[in-house]
Amino acid sequence: MTRIRVLVGTRKGAFTLTSDGNRAKWEVGGPHFSGWEIYHLKGSPADPDRIYASQSTGWFGQLIQRSDDGGATWQPVGNEFTYATDPGTHLWYDGTPRPWEFKRVWHLEPSPADPDVAYAGIEDAALFRTGDGGATWTELIGLRTHESGPGWQPGAGGMCLHTIILDPVHAGRMFTAISAAGTFRSDDDGESWRPVNRGLHSEGTLPEDEPEVGFCVHHVEMHPSRPDTLFMQKHWDVMRSDDAGETWQEVSGNLPTDFGFPIGIHAHEPDTVYVVPITSDSLHFPPDGRLRVYRSRSGGNEWEPLTRGLPQEHCYVNVYRDAMAVDSLEECGVYFGTTGGQVYGSADAGGTWEPIVRDLPAVLSVEVQTLP
């Protein structure tokens, strides 16, 4: 029988939430790596028992853990992320040059075809690849060494490469997103990259300005059946591209605020999109203390609030960029985790929600595996 496994990364460890296909009763596993920050865990589509996890602390640095048995046991693998060339400098918040320096791995993206292949997005922004199950990591230097690199600046959370999308249709095409540089596209398996940010605007820039980089992209998603369409939650603005990032249009429409972090797409309806509006860049909690997921069934612009089962008063949590995911059951399940330690799940595409767990450490990431 089909099972669902939700992989949850938190400020103080990793957890697994498992259920059968009814998604009514959940078993909570963990904590794994107690006391460590788990920025991201993700399972291999090619072998769901293979899971990669990014484990770090400010004290002892970065580790990568790998499980080959669905998260029951783990082994540390390679943790050396050394820039392949002299990294030079990028811009600091005050506009002064700052040496590039590895800080942590934000996102792990396993290959859909080979469980030993995975990509890692790091802070300070660069893209690494492993072809040996995480034992060694090699930088794909074309991204960091793009001519715009010395002009990249960090977002408030650091200069992180947080989004990696592997196009399932167009061979060699990949997307990455960096705060606060923007979105980048490769058509040659990550060898070379170019910014794809036309149509994005940032506060403080004039409408006629069209800088190549300098955008605080928070998260980007693609539906595998429609790889030319991308949805983006930017710092402010929800955006859409229908030409693989060449141009972007705003689809914030009737959202109460278009600031937020995650964005998700229904597993079977490529025009059904989910966001969690947050009050503002200085107030990282839902408007009016009401936790509402907004769903568009028209690819943006027209949004409906989803509230059933979510707290509608006194709720002041945030939902981070990698903390929303969907399963691929016929009735699509949607999941997200909060900085208050709740993981909410909906077994009916967002119509109703229930907390799966309420009191975890602050949730940094949520990924879902639909297991045969």
Added chain:
Amino acid sequence: MSEPAGPGAAAIRVVLPAHLKNLARVGGEVTLHLGGERDTITRQAVLDALESAYPVLRGTIRDHVTGRRRAFVRFYACQQDLSNEPPDVPLPGAVIAGAEPFLIVGAMAGG
């Protein structure tokens, strides 16, 4: 615990912070057997031996590339803070004699 390095080898006792004990899957102290001239056993030699015996600790105490101590890791022995000593300075005699442990400590930080 590393293998004895032969007659005259120094047995260096190392105490790891809790997170690194878990990572290395050790319970109490780690004993490292270092050969060579006993009065030239340095912090660098001890950390090299530690990482050789427990490769999982590479990068957790000092930077992979520069070899520098991580900012929130401190070194103590014999009631002394050795954190800012150069890595190639010999360790105190009591550590080399095995009478005192070499302590690797996660620094207090935060509120």
